[in-house]
Amino acid sequence: MIALDVKKKNVLTTPFSFVATGTSIVHAGGIPDFVDVSAIDYNIDPRGLGANLDNGTKAVLPVHLFGRPAKIDEIRDRVGNDARIIEDAAQAHGAELHGRKVGSLGDAGCFSFYPTKNMTVGGDGGMVTTNDKRVADDIRKFRDCGRVSRYEHDVFGFTSRLNTANAAFGRVQLKHLDEWNERRREIARRYLSKLNDVEQITLAPMDGKDSRSVYHLFTILCQDRNDLAKHLDAEGIDNAIHYPIPIHMQPIYRETYGPKQGKYPIAEDLANRMLSIPMFPGLTDEQVDTVSSCIIDHYGGN
Structure with missing residues (x-):
């Protein structure tokens, strides 16, 4: 800048x-x-x-x-x-x-x-x-x-x-980046196949014909985020919220620049409904299936 x-x-x-x-x-x-x-x-x-x-x-x-x-x-x-x-x-x-x-x-x-x-x-x-x-x-x-x-x-x-x-550490990691990213794509596709029919959630956007994501996070949208998070916690499944407070609503930004709630409605809606579920290259297919089954069970699926 x-x-x-x-x-x-x-x-x-x-x-x-x-x-x-x-x-x-x-x-x-x-x-x-x-x-x-x-x-x-x-x-x-x-x-x-x-x-x-x-x-x-x-x-x-x-x-x-x-x-x-x-x-x-x-x-x-x-x-x-x-x-x-x-x-x-x-x-x-x-x-x-x-x-x-x-x-x-x-x-x-x-x-x-x-x-x-x-x-x-x-x-x-x-x-x-x-x-x-x-x-x-x-x-x-x-x-x-x-x-x-x-x-x-x-x-x-x-x-x-x-x-x-630190630079030397990164040079070694870089050699594995492509394979790790491809594994993340496989995990994302597996989540899609398992969760696509759960009507109560919206899945993360998948790759389009012109773009290839590296799925740093895998997110879902739901109206009962806190309840679902508690259910996952009870089953020992890690989860997180990215990001619960949009930048314009952070205390220092409101104090300095004065943006009001409601000015960026889509960002605010995502902040209220988004939940991140496990995503890392070492995640096994069985673990993906366990996470998916837990989400399905929460919504009363089979």
């Missing part, structure tokens, strides 16, 4: 993500401006960009949520060359849109190697991808104290270097 100079400029993003998505804009001196998500794929809805795009808009920050690629091509059609596109690919290592990997679709892509991601570095870490040499050079300086030589610094930088041990 700093390399793209968003200071005092609007950056459009989704309210349905982890809070760091919006906060990156704030730390760079920009102004987060939200656009509601699509009820189909849970990513930022390109149709909502036009109403928010103005001369003060510097960039768009779409999130490839839960590993499903956002519609970057439609976003580009909406914003043209008036705004830069920065992909939040923190949950989407290896995902593809039209045969291209995410992180190569916009002006820059940002990946997280936090321990829960599809690949990690044995701790905190991240990566930026870009084909813009100036942006790449600026980011290299920002991550290393603004350094242009050992003791010369021409910008206010940070200490954000990935250490060698």
